[in-house]
Amino acid sequence: MAHFKIQNVTFTYPEERLPALSDVSLSVAPGEFVVLCGPSGSGKSTLLRLLKREVSPGGRMSGSILLNDSPLHEWTSREAAAMVGLVMQNPDNQLVVDTVEHELAFGMENFGLDRDVMRRRMAEMAGFFGLEPLLGRRTDELSGGQKQTVNLAAVLMLQPRVLLLDEPLAQLDPLAARELLAMIKRLNDEWGISVIMCEHRLDDLLPLADRVVRLDCGRIVFDGKPRDFAAEAWNRNDADWISALPSITRWAIEQGPQAFVEPPISVKEARLWLHKRGNPTQYAREHSNSTVEPTRHGEPLLSADQIFFAYDKHSPAVLRGVDWQIRRGDWGVLFGGNGSGKSTLLQLLAGIRMPQRGSVKWGKAPLSRKHSKEQIGAIGYLAQSPVLHYAHDTLLEDLKHAANRAGIQDAEQEARAMADRFGIAHLLTRHPHDMSGGEQQIGALAMILLAKPQMLLLDEPTKGLDPQAKKRLATYLKNIHTQGTTILMATHDVEFAAAYANRCSLLFHGEIVADGEPEPFFRGEFVLHHTYAPAAERTC
Amino acid sequence: MTDSFGFRSLHPFTILLYYAGGITFGMLLFHPLILLAGWAAAVVVNLHLDGGREWRRWTVPMAVGCLLILLMNPILSHRGRTVLYYFGDMPITLESVVYGMTLALSMLNLLTLFITYRLVMSEQKFLFLFSRLSPKAALVAMMALGMVPRLRRRLQELMLIQRSRGITVTEGSLAQRARNGTRIVGTLLSWTLEDALQTADSMQARGYGTGRRSGYAGFRFRSRDMWTVSALTACAVLLLGVWASGYGFMKVYPNLGSFRLITGDQVALAGYITYLLLPLGWEWRDRKSWRTLKYKM
Amino acid sequence: MNSKQLRLLSAKWVIIPIGIAYIGLAWLALQRGNSLLIGIVLVLLSMIPFVLRFERRERKARELMLIAVMAAVASISRIPFAALLPNFTPVTFVVIISGVVFGAEAGWMVGAAGALVSNMFLGQGPWTPWQMFAWGMAGYTAGLFAHRSTWRQRRVPLAILGVIWGFLHGWIMNLTLALDQWVQTHSWKAVAAKYALSLPFELTHAAANLFFIIVFGPSWIRLLERYRRKYGTLERLEYPDDAAYKPVEGGVSREASTVK
Incomplete structure (x- = not known):
């Protein structure tokens, strides 16, 4: 002791x-x-x-x-x-x-x-x-x-x-x-x-x-x-x-000014509390505050057509015939257990990996190994570890490299403007590896956005972020989405998804097994409901 | 997996002794027939250990290396009395050909032995021995060994992501590709050094540097090791004796001696083969116990 | 005999007699026209002083970490270049720069450990000790040459060292066969011819070193200097009354004051 x-x-x-x-x-x-x-x-x-x-x-x-x-x-x-x-x-x-x-x-x-x-x-x-x-x-x-x-x-x-x-x-x-x-x-x-x-x-x-x-x-x-x-x-x-509070407590608090004896701090307590209030069926329906409604019948912007992928000949396939479309204006979220192939699917959609069978189509044309000029800028991909996006000695050099590649005339000025917009101007002379994880992520996002992508793919963007950093990220993403960029992210963070996404999909056993708007999606999925109970509870 | 079975179950020290001797005599005994027999014995050991899978994987590079030595020696060395052929005005001598052949056999023998070394002396066993000699250097090797697969994965991710930014080793001029490659390695280096500060913290948090260290890795020196070491030493002493009294190597220069094995050479051959095949005794013994076990079941 | 007793037979007292016996054996073999053994014996023995020196001092966690990272990076640095020319790899470059920044001793350790560890993945062979020797010496000489002189850390002097090591490395790797050639023929011409055969490999190696040092030498030295400072300033909590908590100043390798 x-x-x-x-x-x-x-x-x-x-x-x-x-x-x-x-x-x-x-x-x-x-x-x-x-x-x-x-x-x-x-x-x-x-x-x-x-x-x-x-x-x-x-x-x-x-x-x-x-x-x-x-x-x-x-x-x-x-x-x-x-x-x-x-x-x-x-x-x-x-x-x-x-x-x-x-x-x-x-x-x-x-x-x-x-x-x-x-x-x-x-x-x-x-x-x-x-x-x-x-x-x-x-x-x-x-x-x-x-x-x-x-x-x-x-x-x-x-x-x-x-x-x-x-x-x-x-x-x-x-x-x-x-x-x-x-x-x-x-x-x-x-x-x-x-x-x-x-x-x-x-x-x-x-x-x-x-x-x-x-x-x-x-x-x-x-x-x-x-x-x-x-x-x-x-x-x-x-x-x-x-x-900082558990989401279930926050949800209970948001229910209104009614006095608690004591606020619930676990899902079980919340259930009991609801029960005591007498109307357990009338849950507050929290609508996603995403800015653009999903276009159900729009042209698919990016589509996966029967893709199969395995890392090598002898290992089992990670993706087994994924059929999936992302439409313009979507803010999609991809769920799936650990090792279910979310990251792989994202990389395939971004065109940085090639499927063994099937194809990824941008509009109507398949993504090929040699990107055409417009494809380079069309899809932005942010990896799970943002540090992977850096290769120069300062943030400014990396931003300039990205601007040059995007074909911007005055690369330096544009890079600085972008840094200003994202509030990272004070980091420009910093070595990328000296920045915090959150800063690296915003910097990498700025680099990607220099190419003005129409579609942004993010791999677990909220992992390891504190609530403030998460909120900041959400603000930037919302802005981008409002300006017409389609977003797709793979995540475990149900709460974040529920708050912003207008479309949710579940990858399981190498296939998309559920796909829909957040509300019915969360209500229908027992597994997710169970695994991510506290957060999902908010939307039910 | 198979570390408690047959040859592999021996103590690292025993294994080290075996290979030290096998390699030393492979170099000392310079007689094509003895080396050929030694090579055959090493192949037999290979077949016992993994059915010769690893050996087959290395056949082509080994054959190419030996062929090069075989061809090169007569071209480079013109010593010897028996000229077989004039290549321009360059004499190709029988002695030089035979010497090259013996040298190639010696190399072949060594390389084949090393393939079994990789199967028997696992990294864990090697590091155990190394840490006896130099605990700190062995720790560095162990740390680097743990890091390599992680770095390799990071490097592959880095190459994947950087390719989408146009920093790639597969496109552009040679200089540009080399430049990009180095940029990627430099990024990996700086990233890893940054992370390694935490690893060093983790070492200190667990009491590194508070005093004398001990070693956890332990291998028991069992009676079968005792037997093996004694038998190997006996063979080695015999071989050394025979070699010191002038047997076990063939006279090549200035003129070729006879291939025939006289009594002393025969002893050397028998001793070397016995030495190389000795640990297989345990392989046979353990295999037999499995066979009887199977019948009972 | 159990492992505890084995440890009692302290490594040094086992190695030295064995080493002497082996030198005798190799010498005897050389007298009989067989030079295969002598090279490998000398190479193995040459490592002992370095290893013992490394053992003698207390090593900080960060110091070991730094060497391990450099060795690991050196051994995988060839992967991105697999698609380029054979033998065009930055391994020697990484080792030389380590020696320059962290000093001769650390340079040797990075080279030797890098060779040892990369062979744990690629397959050990008779070449392992030779590679450890060649890369270890590259790091060591680089440290002796330029660790304490900023002038020699400039591009041109380092590039010269790099080119020299490009050739030396290959020559060291072929020493067994070259020595054998000399013992066979006693003719320098044969030895030179032997070396001429592998010249293309050495040329690529030297060109690679030249390229990496000219293009990336200064920036890598800056990068590693940065981390040398970062690792060296082992700042721990300062209590006004407690001397043991004073931060240790200075670099990792510059004969850092030995605590304890």
């Missing part, structure tokens, strides 16, 4: 005037599950990293951090490293060595443990996490969720008493995120490990946590029970606070 006591901590990064944290005091009891939330730049990550000595940022700090009543810096390096475990956001980047077994052993080797001890712990942990079948595998072959589970298990090998989690769910699909979260809850319940977790979205977290701490501009602005947090957010009526 271990507890943290943070007393009047003020922390300033080098070469910064304003402190990142000011006068933060917080105490975490043994076995507690604490969620740190707050907008980007609120200092929650800084606070979390200050608690982990080995990765603490450089800067000046006053106040004290006590772990089990002795200052953190007085602990011996080994004890401190073992006592506090840290799991970060990106599943790939935390993996150090080649196989799952080596990865799990890596921490124990650092501690110079005996082989017998290591083997015993390995057996225990592999059993607990069900990793036995994966031990001999290369970490590279695992799915994102499995990788993050390995990262978690690798940290637990050192038998920490406190687990720090820095947005561990942000890069996972909803299903994997829930599984990992359940695992974390079990560790907290059964092993009594204290958990301190940073997260933007509290959807599944709120019912599990013991306490919610909200930071804003480096100060603690809320510290209390999850339920009180929901009530506080409601009372404040502040968009930032509300955007």
